[in-house]
Each structure stands twice: as C-alpha cells, then as structure tokens.
Amino acid sequence: MKTWKAWGAQLLFGWMNLVLAVPSIYLMLGMPLVMRQHGWSGTEIGLFQLAALPAIFKLLLAMPVQRVRLGGGHFVHWLWLMAVLLLALYVxxxxxxxxxxxxxxxxxxxAISIVATWMDIPLNALAVQYLPREEQLRAGSIRSAALFLGAxxxxxxxxxxxxxWGWQAPFALMGLGLVIGCLPFAFLRSKAGLQAAETEHAQPGFVADWVSFFGQEGAKQWTSLLLTSFPFIGAVWFYLKPLMLDQGMPLEEVAWTVGIAGGITGAVFSLLGGRLASFLGAARAIPIYLLAALLSLILLTVSVWAQLGPFWLVTSAMLIAASMGAVSALLFGLTMFFTRRQRNASDYGLQSTIFTLARMAVPIAAGIVLDRFGQVVMLSVLTLGVLFAFVLAWRVRHSVGASTEVLLRSQ
Structure with a gap:
C-alpha cells in the first residue's frame, strides 16, 4: 500500500472513530452538566448512564454484520445503513x-448508543480488511488518539x-461529521466486495466461530491481557476528576488539567505509543507500557496519601494520561492483529465485548471500595491490579509477541 494511500485510509478510519465516539461521550459525560442545571437528581443522572449498556452486547451485534450480506461492498453497505439510522436519530x-x-x-x-455501537463493527472490520498487518498498530494508535480527542x-x-447556539447545534455538527466521513467509503467498496466474496462459503455456527478464535496461537494469553491491561488504569482516570476536587483543587483547574491537558496528552502518547511499539515489538512494548502505568499510579497514590499538593497531583495525572494512551493504542492495535480476515466482524465483536465488560466492571468495584474505605485504599487496590496486569504481561509476552510475528509474516 502506497504511503499516501495508507495515510489517507488511516485518517479516514481515525475520523470515523472520532465521529462515533463524540455522541456517546456528549450524551453520557457532557449532558449530565446540563441535566443538573435543569433539576435532574443524582439518581436520575446515574440511571441515565444505563444508556451505554449496548456496548457490552457488541458480540451479538456482530453476528448479522458477519453473516448477512448486503451486496458486493458488504461492510461498506452495513456502515452506510447504520449511518442513515444514526442520522435519523440525530434528527x-x-x-x-x-x-x-x-x-x-x-x-x-x-437508540443512538445501539446504532453507534453497531456501526463500530463494520467500520473496524473494514480497517482489518483494508489495512495491511504492518499498518494495524498505527491504526490502533490513531483510534486511541481519536477517543481521547472525542472526550x-x-x-x-x-x-x-x-x-x-442551542440544543440542535451539537447534533447538526455530529451529523455533518458523519456524512463527511461516510462518503469516501465509496472508494473501498470494490476491495470490501472482493474480500467478502472470497469468504462467502459456508461458515461455522456462532459458538464454533467463537471457540475457533481462542484456537489461534497466543489468543488465550492475549485475552488475559485484554481483560487486565486497561481496566485498572482506566478506573483511575474515571475517578481522577472527583479525586482532585476532593484534594482541594478548584473545579476550573481540574477541568483544564484532566479534561483538556490530560486528553491531549493521552492523544499524543497514543500516537507515540503505537509508533514505539512497532519498533519494540509487542513482547517488549506490553510490559514496558504497563510498568509506566504502574509507576504513574504509585506516584498518584503516594501524592494523595502524603498530601504532596497540586504539583504532584497534576504531574501524576499527566503521567497516567500518557501511559493510558500508550496502553490503549497497543491494545487496539493487537485487537486488529487477532481479528481474522475471514471473521472480521465476529472476532472484533468478541474482543470488544471482553474488553468492555472488564472496563465497566472495575470502576463499579472501585467505587464501592472508595465509598467504604476512601481514596488511598481505592488507589492502592487499583495499583495492585496494574501490578497483576504487569506480572501477567511479563509471563505471556513471548506468546503474544510470537503470534503477532506469525500474523505479520502471513500477510
């Protein structure tokens, strides 16, 4: 794939990941501020977060995308179908x-959460299908950066x-971004159609499909990393704003530090982390990135425990954002590596569901620990979780690394 063509595809997939991230983040994280101003109770705002539940059913949503053919440009047509539904919901x-x-x-x-989750499946199945294996770590880093920018x-x-500008303006902008992103996929239809035709022959049942995923070399070890590498550091980021408020930092300073500077830092290190991983290889990058996350979380825990003040809180927050960006970039890239081209949608849906379940479960448990035992204990427990992930990554690094090398050679 020519360099300019590869970068064009990467930017297109990155733009679409940004476009799909924004509505969910706006409605789940941005809208509660407006809700509170209009008299919504804390319970009502909390229950509203249940609208994000469709994300854990991506495995089921992937089934029809994998098996129901919509003409020659199979995944592109699925993408466009979901885009039309999403535009109708914006209206x-x-x-x-x-x-x-x-x-x-x-x-x-x-409904928007369902359609955006569903649309993510053909989008990333297309990325696996269209991009060469050597481009997929970069795609993972761009996707991670897009999610930080989306926040x-x-x-x-x-x-x-x-x-x-009023209630309608955000949805009009989101709809415009969606249309702009969808049009260039017309140029990918021929390749998408060719790949679909090549795999049109009889497919195994759903359960056999999922079982065969774990039959790949290194897939079981990779799944253990998918379950443990991100959720603990992600939970820290989830509670970082209220934690810094409780430490006495002004609201505006917290918003700029975590919301803006942290998001930019995460996006930058997503790009750097993906680039560095391509040189280091997965076997070295996985434990290095998790060690960085572990050290940054230890610094935050000590800063809170010893009341070291705003400088160390901000420093540890930026280090957490950087390590989280690098870890998420690597995880997204390896998710593409372990997605078989003959099972683009189903393999991606299975891995996304595994990742999402862990990402949602750990913050809930951390919140319970926070309420019962306080900030320092919660941070200590999450630090132990990252330590466990690091030890696990060190043990399985060669299996996962060897698998990615095999996939690259098979390209």
Missing part, C-alpha cells in the same frame, strides 16, 4: 429540546456549542 433527538422529557431523551440516547470534543466543546 429525532435534535428536533426539539428534550431536557425536560426524561423518558424520551433516555430512549433516543439508548475533549464530546464532554467539552459540544457542551459549549449547546450553551451558545
């Missing part, structure tokens, strides 16, 4: 201000847009 939710219509707002948000846009910029 529905943006037609009038629904902030006081709780049930309707939840229903439309839930800034969705939880920050879109809230400001809504405050300045």
């Amino acid at each position: 529905g939710i943006g037609r009038e201000n629904l902030i006081d219509q709780r049930a309707m707002l939840f229903a439309l948000t839930f 800034i846009v969705g939880a920050g910029v879109m809230v400001l847009v809504q405050a300045r």
Whole structure:
C-alpha cells in the first residue's frame, strides 16, 4: 500500500472513530452538566448512564454484520445503513429540546448508543480488511488518539456549542461529521466486495466461530491481557476528576488539567505509543507500557496519601494520561492483529465485548471500595491490579509477541 494511500485510509478510519465516539461521550459525560442545571437528581443522572449498556452486547451485534450480506461492498453497505439510522436519530433527538422529557431523551440516547455501537463493527472490520498487518498498530494508535480527542470534543466543546447556539447545534455538527466521513467509503467498496466474496462459503455456527478464535496461537494469553491491561488504569482516570476536587483543587483547574491537558496528552502518547511499539515489538512494548502505568499510579497514590499538593497531583495525572494512551493504542492495535480476515466482524465483536465488560466492571468495584474505605485504599487496590496486569504481561509476552510475528509474516 502506497504511503499516501495508507495515510489517507488511516485518517479516514481515525475520523470515523472520532465521529462515533463524540455522541456517546456528549450524551453520557457532557449532558449530565446540563441535566443538573435543569433539576435532574443524582439518581436520575446515574440511571441515565444505563444508556451505554449496548456496548457490552457488541458480540451479538456482530453476528448479522458477519453473516448477512448486503451486496458486493458488504461492510461498506452495513456502515452506510447504520449511518442513515444514526442520522435519523440525530434528527429525532435534535428536533426539539428534550431536557425536560426524561423518558424520551433516555430512549433516543439508548437508540443512538445501539446504532453507534453497531456501526463500530463494520467500520473496524473494514480497517482489518483494508489495512495491511504492518499498518494495524498505527491504526490502533490513531483510534486511541481519536477517543481521547472525542472526550475533549464530546464532554467539552459540544457542551459549549449547546450553551451558545442551542440544543440542535451539537447534533447538526455530529451529523455533518458523519456524512463527511461516510462518503469516501465509496472508494473501498470494490476491495470490501472482493474480500467478502472470497469468504462467502459456508461458515461455522456462532459458538464454533467463537471457540475457533481462542484456537489461534497466543489468543488465550492475549485475552488475559485484554481483560487486565486497561481496566485498572482506566478506573483511575474515571475517578481522577472527583479525586482532585476532593484534594482541594478548584473545579476550573481540574477541568483544564484532566479534561483538556490530560486528553491531549493521552492523544499524543497514543500516537507515540503505537509508533514505539512497532519498533519494540509487542513482547517488549506490553510490559514496558504497563510498568509506566504502574509507576504513574504509585506516584498518584503516594501524592494523595502524603498530601504532596497540586504539583504532584497534576504531574501524576499527566503521567497516567500518557501511559493510558500508550496502553490503549497497543491494545487496539493487537485487537486488529487477532481479528481474522475471514471473521472480521465476529472476532472484533468478541474482543470488544471482553474488553468492555472488564472496563465497566472495575470502576463499579472501585467505587464501592472508595465509598467504604476512601481514596488511598481505592488507589492502592487499583495499583495492585496494574501490578497483576504487569506480572501477567511479563509471563505471556513471548506468546503474544510470537503470534503477532506469525500474523505479520502471513500477510
């Protein structure tokens, strides 16, 4: 693949990952500020987060994408179908201000969550199908950077847009971004159609499909990393804003530090982490990145325990953002490595479900520990979780690294 063509494809997939991240982040993380201003209770805001549940069912949503053929450009047509549905939902939710219509707002948000989750499957199946194996670590780093930028846009910029130009403006911008991203996929239809035709022959049942995924060399070890490498450091990031507020930092300073500077740092180190991993190889990169996450979390824990003050809190927050960006870039890239070209959608859906379940479960458990035992104990428990992930990564690094080398040679 020519360099300019590869970069064009990478930017296209990165843009679409950004476009799909923004609505969920805006509705889940940005909208609660508006809700609170309009008298929503804490319980109502908390229950509203259940609209994110479709993310854990990506495994099931992948089934029809893998098996129901929509013409020659199979995955592109699935992408466009989901895009049309998402645009229709933007029109529905943006037609009038629904902030006081709780049930309707939840229903439309839930529907947007389903369609955006569903659309993510053909999008990343196309990335696996179209990009050479040697480009997939870079694709993972670009996707990770897009998610960090999506957090800034969705939880920050879109809230400001809504405050300045009204309820409809964010959804109009999100719809425009979606249309701009979908049009270039017309040029990928021929390749998508060819790959689909090559794998059209009889496919095994769903359970056999999933079992065969774990039959890949190194897949069981990779799954253990997928379950442990991100959730603990991700949970720290989830609680970092309230933790820094409790340490006495002003709200505006916390917003700039974690929301803006942290997001930019995570995006930059996502790109750097993917680049560095291509030189180090997966066997070296996995434990190095997790060791960096472990050291940054130890620094945060000590800073909170010893009351070291804002400088060390901010420093540890930036280090956590950097290590989290590098870890997530590597995980997204390796997810593509372990997605078989004949099972693009189903393998990606299975891995995404495994990742999402762990990512959602750990913050819930951490919240319980925080309420019962306080910040230092919670941070200590999460530090032990990252330590466990590091030890596990050290033990399985050669198996996972050898598997990625095999996949690269088979390209």
